Amino acid sequence: MDSQYPVFVNGTRVVPQPNSCLIYSWLASTFDILNLESLIFLNEIQRNLATREIIESVSARYPDESKDLIASDVDRLLAFLQERGYLELSSSPGANDEIFEFVDRMDEVKVVQADLEITKNCNLRCAYCFDEAAAGYPVLAVGKWIELFDSLHGAGLRVLKVSGGEPFTYPAILEFLEYAQEKFIVSINTNGHYVDERVAARLAGMHLQAVQVSLDSATSHVHDLFRGVGTWERAVRAIDLLHGQGVPLRISATATTRNVDGLQQLRDFAHARDAELSVEVLKPVGKAASMDATHFLADPQVVTQYSEKASAHKVLGEMAMTCQAQLGVVGISYKGNIKPCNLTEEFFDDRRADVVKSLDEDWRYDGSATLSASNAASERVVGLMASGAIESKDKCIFEY
């Protein structure tokens, strides 16, 4: 172990942020957010040192820290990086010099991940939909999206979560995905309604991180309660077709008091189809804001044991800041507006509508995307949170 050298697998890249550090591999379809402390170790690994030398070097720089603690942090980080496909241990040094991106902009928040609301249109009317998706919203032409994402890729964007609304109501969704998966680590959320044999076969031919199908329960009537009669059947049909085609699958459940007792059964259901289960707690946002209080979980922590969401690993302890704007994650609305968060209007207190408006304007894509605008907006979000002018945690749906 002591004379082993950590060597990054081809294609692994690290993007340092002011408050965190991101690591990704397009080849392995993996992306993780690490805390800032990890950067110290990643810096040493980059110097092509042996594990023993890394521990010595960090100990010399931090003489007040216990050497045992540093050794244990190195072990934990290396184990995690191996498990996620970023790194291997070798008996000789590798070439780790190329792993960092955008180090010349260490102080800026780089936009690395986008949560894309490709359309606000949806065929369903789930009682809890935070997006209040419906029908009749205009859509952007696929050429416009491609133009935007070409530009954002040049600016550092690497991870794309396609959502909505229902993305499969977007007319050119397959064409868009075929474009996006060549440049980005792509996952897509769906209610499954439009995933038939033909669509599943097209998706199977792509390099996708995951197709995430919403399913609240292994029992149809529990799922259909908030999502509509017949929706469970269509979602399960999609899951089985995708599984049959070998598409990487994730099942996503929205946890309420009505389905919480069935989450273990749902997890078994997911595992039987080689899918991981991700559980999000129902949040009082959008349509859910007017739902009866009895549907919301009193203790959201009870679902964490069931969720296997493969992102935001906090390997070396908690991160100081949890707002996604700080981590280089942006929301992009169906109009093509780039925002600190797709929940902006709900995410920030209504009384701060002035802030919401100016943030939206700051982040608007104008054909020449630069990271300075996103950085300025992120700083403002953080400043406003620090001063107590806005709050995030109670209304934020995305947990980092």
Ligand SMILES: C[S@@+](CC[C@H](N)C(=O)[O-])C[C@H]1O[C@@H](n2cnc3c(N)ncnc32)[C@H](O)[C@@H]1O
């Ligand atoms: C808005 S939907 C968009 C993608 C697709 N239409 C679907 O339903 O999967 C994305 C996810 O958000 C979840 N969701 C909707 N409203 C929510 C809320 N109020 N709180 C927590 N999750 C919510 C949905 O169940 C779904 O898994």
Ligand code: SF4
């Ligand atoms: S949760 Fe998804 S499927 Fe349900 S209404 Fe909202 S966008 Fe449509």
